[in-house]
Amino acid sequence: MDDEQLTGAPVKRGPGRAVWVAGGAALAVAVAAVAWSVVGREDPGPAPGGGGVSVTPTATGSxxxxxxxxxxxxxxxxxxxxxxxxxxxxxxxxxxxxxxxxxxxxxxxxxxxxxxxxxxxxxxxxxxxxxxxxxxxxxxxxxxxxxxxxxxxxxxxxxxxxxxxxxxxxxxxxxxxxxxxxxxxxxxGTYREPWDLGPIEVARGGGVLVVVPAGEGANARRLVQESREALPAVRLATRRAQQGILVIAMRDRKSMDTEWATGGHPAGAVSVRNYSPTDAALTSFKVTGSRIVINPTYRETSDRFLLAHEFTHAALSTLGNSAPTWLVEGFAMYVENRLAEQSGSADQVADWRDKLLSKSVKPLVVLPIDGIFHGDYDEESYGVSWLIVEYLVTKYGLDKVNALYADLAKGSDDPAAREQTLRKHLKLSEAALVAALKKYTGPS
Ligand SMILES: [Zn+2]
Structure with missing residues (x-):
């Protein structure tokens, strides 16, 4: 079923590159997995002084x-x-x-x-x-x-x-x-934790713990190695790192929520927020990091580029939920493509950049909009967003881009508030940023 859905989505594959993907099937999204009790609570709240226990009255009263x-x-x-x-x-x-x-x-x-x-x-x-x-x-x-x-x-x-x-x-x-x-x-939700899905094996190293089904230990060790290659690029760009990252690469489709999709097809991997309770009654939670869940279809081909993308989401996930999607995905694509450039694929990255600059950036009127980001044109949304971030890093440097990200992530997703934050950090309006991007020809 997933394969059928996936055939329509081109996956760019370069020589020696398993799945670094410029668009399509293995594109990955940041997912704000909602903790079970955060939504849909229909039962009454705790009775004052009653320890939350409410019962149907009966004749005995006992x-x-x-x-x-x-x-x-x-x-x-x-x-x-x-x-x-x-x-x-x-x-x-x-x-x-x-x-x-x-x-x-x-x-x-x-x-x-x-x-x-x-x-x-x-x-x-x-x-x-x-x-x-x-x-x-x-x-x-x-x-x-x-x-x-x-x-x-x-x-x-x-x-x-x-x-x-x-x-x-x-x-x-x-x-x-x-x-x-x-x-x-x-x-x-429709996903299950990996320990609920039959016997597992794990591999640990370099700041990650990879969980796979029993018998797939070789893939766990491969993913540890790919993570080692990905993490330095993530740390360099985001200036931050999680203590460690759990990577889930199960065979069972229940390891991934059916709603974790991008542009109508399942994501290649997702960065899923970890919620930690902040009170004993489990009424409030805070995001304390993220774990990575790899789509079972891609568990044996997911590589350092896909992981670099997801690790970037993970590293930034504690900053807040309000950064615009173009910045969230653009930053992840930026890290992924930087790593690709440093791993012998600079020509392919340059080709894609040229194509985007000549075709997709020209007609741009506004920055990619959150609500339609993962729609029919998501390949271009990701690519265009990458170029916006690359432009910002080239012009302003990584420190400024990280400061902008942090401010936007913790702020409001209201367009006026975002515009104000953009002006504060870049002395630039959104319209001016779009205009500047149209003159952008690439880094260096
Ligand atoms: Zn993403």
């Missing part, structure tokens, strides 16, 4: 206490489970699961083994206290949770990922009896 008691015990089970993951104690972990549910036990064992491979610095489960437990089956209660995990040497802070667990009493103890009752919640 239910609130029973529910509070249940949630207290469920929290204890979750705590024991998290401690078992961190300590590597499988028996203690499995003691939290209904042993009669063989499929669940098997799946859970796999998740445990996978999580242990990541090298966890912190790991916990946090229950969404504002969520009212849902009745499932005859005696089960589904609760919404966040798994909160920090990978050693990779994540700057623990990031949250949504879960729905159903608990029921077995032999007088609350146990996990199902892990998929809430899987279809509309705000859950």
């Amino acid at each position: 239910v609130p206490d029973a529910e509070t008691q249940m949630l207290t015990e469920i929290d204890a089970v979750l705590k024991a489970r998290a401690a078992a993951v961190l300590a590597g104690r499988l028996p203690q972990y499995l003691a939290t699961v209904d042993a009669k549910n063989a499929k669940l036990v098997q799946r859970d064992k796999q998740v445990f083994a996978n999580l242990r491979k990541l090298g966890l610095k912190q790991f916990s489960y946090a229950r969404e206290t504002s969520f009212v437990p849902e009745k499932h089956g005859t005696d089960g209660w589904a609760v919404r949770l966040m798994m909160v995990l920090q990978i050693e040497g990779i994540d700057a802070a623990p990031r949250a990922t949504p879960l729905g667990y159903t608990f029921a009493q077995r032999g007088g103890r609350w146990l996990l009896v199902a892990d998929d009752d809430l899987a279809a919640e509309s705000d859950r």
Whole structure:
């Protein structure tokens, strides 16, 4: 299905270049993945002083206490489970699961083994206290949770990922009896974390941790090597670096959200924001970095150029969400193309630049607009945006471009505010920038 969609999108391939792509299928987008609980919350907020527990009144009136008691015990089970993951104690972990549910036990064992491979610095489960437990089956209660995990040497802070667990009493103890009752919640998204997708292998080095399906270790090591080649170019251009980056290159299509697309076809890879909870009740989050998810179709051909593009998005992701798309994608394309120039593809980059300058820049009236950026003409949007950034770097230098980016990213996406920021940093209006770009002939 994806291949069909992809055939219409030309992928430029140069000699010795697997997928550095000037336009089309493997173009990558920055994705603001929405944390599960950030949107679509329809349940009532926490009752004042009620610990977020609300219940259907019954004749006996004793239910609130029973529910509070249940949630207290469920929290204890979750705590024991998290401690078992961190300590590597499988028996203690499995003691939290209904042993009669063989499929669940098997799946859970796999998740445990996978999580242990990541090298966890912190790991916990946090229950969404504002969520009212849902009745499932005859005696089960589904609760919404966040798994909160920090990978050693990779994540700057623990990031949250949504879960729905159903608990029921077995032999007088609350146990996990199902892990998929809430899987279809509309705000859950359609992707799954790599540890939920069968046995994994990992490779670590040079500031990245690559996760692949078992049996694809060679590709993980290849991607570590490609990352090593990409990261210096990213650091040089953005003046910043994440502590480390998680790179996900799974075979399973569920590793990628179906909405992560550009111009109507799936992105080659995406930089996905990591959300870290800023309060125990899981009502607010902040972006503390990004991870990279490679499209399964391209997992074995993704190279340093695609990674440089995504790593650029990742490095800038904590600055804010409001930078115009032409600057976000233009900067990533700039880093990608700089690396291409330094890797023996200067002629191809120059050819593309010339083509864009003679055909796509000439009719430009305004800077590429956010809302139509990923539309039918996205190839030109990316290319034109690259040239805008290249022009800005050539004329003003990287420090100024980075300062402009930081200011725009944390500001408002209102056109007037952007214009003001542009004038502040470049002493230039948007119209003047477009006019200057039309006279641009290339760097040096
Ligand atoms: Zn991009």
